[in-house]
Amino acid sequence: MLKVVKLGGAVITFKESYKNLRKDVLSRLLKEIAQYYLETGTCIVLVHGGGSFGHAVVSECLKRVGYIDPSCYAATADAMDQLSGFVRGIAIELGLPAVSIAPRSVCTISSGSTVCNLDVFRKLISRGLVPITYGDVVYSDKGFEVLSGDTLAWLLTRELEAGELIFVTDVDGVYDRDPKLDSSARLIREALARDVLGYLTESLFQADVTGGMRGKLLEGLRLGVRGVKVKVVGGFIEGNLYKALVSDSFRGSIIWY
Numbered sequence: 001m002l003k004v005v006k007l008g009g010a011v012i013t014f015k016e017s018y019k020n021l022r023k024d025v026l027s028r029l030l031k032e033i034a035q036y037y038l039e040t041g042t043c044i045v046l047v048h049g050g051g052s053f054g055h056a057v058v059s060e061c062l063k064r065v066g067y068i069d070p071s072c073y074a075a076t077a078d079a080m081d082q083l084s085g086f087v088r089g090i091a092i093e094l095g096l097p098a099v100s101i102a103p104r105s106v107c108t109i110s111s112g113s114t115v116c117n118l119d120v121f122r123k124l125i126s127r128g129l130v131p132i133t134y135g136d137v138v139y140s141d142k143g144f145e146v147l148s149g150d151t152l153a154w155l156l157t158r159e160l161e162a163g164e165l166i167f168v169t170d171v172d173g174v175y176d177r178d179p180k181l182d183s184s185a186r187l188i189r190e191a192l193a194r195d196v197l198g199y200l201t202e203s204l205f206q207a208d209v210t211g212g213m214r215g216k217l218l219e220g221l222r223l224g225v226r227g228v229k230v231k232v233v234g235g236f237i238e239g240n241l242y243k244a245l246v247s248d249s250f251r252g253s254i255i256w257y
């Protein structure tokens, strides 16, 4: 069974400080993935977010120019390649046969729908590689747009028929209210996707240019993902991702699609 793992940008970078990698956290998470991969040989696709690389660059040009112009596209693509280079470099050092695939080479957006040719993923996975991909800037019928790593993770899950999708986030799972703003927020341990979306209001978790927890979960329903176990896992707890990879006993939430 294939597993798709999405490492949130807020987990692997310091979001408030320009192009600043959380190297210790990233290395630990990759170590947990490598341990699981080397023990079980399970096929894995790794997706990561933009954090203070992609998001910082795009937000700056959106403020300055109002849209993604060619230099903004180039700067954002470069920032994401830098970040993915760090992820790939560490992954390879840890024994993962990792290879980066740039979404801008295989995906476009047309009338708001993302269309990707994922053949290269299928081929590389079938030969034992671990593809690393990420949120990116892509060609669109409106010019250029940001394709979020979350959307890509859902598409990969649906198209490659993954059994599990794991979101590694800076919160310890899905809460009924924003735990950063409300200390009485309750962690939802296990639920059906359509039930859990009732708890979350639109205004919650709108942290960056591609939306937060509600958008993340809604996207799976919007894209018609079915029969998948989705785990939302706290990324700052040592060993938690490994636990989520091998079992259902981890700090976080299980959401059924």
Ligand code: IP8
Binding pocket: 009, 048, 049, 050, 051, 054, 055, 058, 076, 080, 134, 135, 136, 137, 146, 147, 148, 149, 150, 209, 210
């Ligand atoms: O952090 C966005 O990816 P995300 C990537 O997964 C860019 O939403 C280029 C901003």
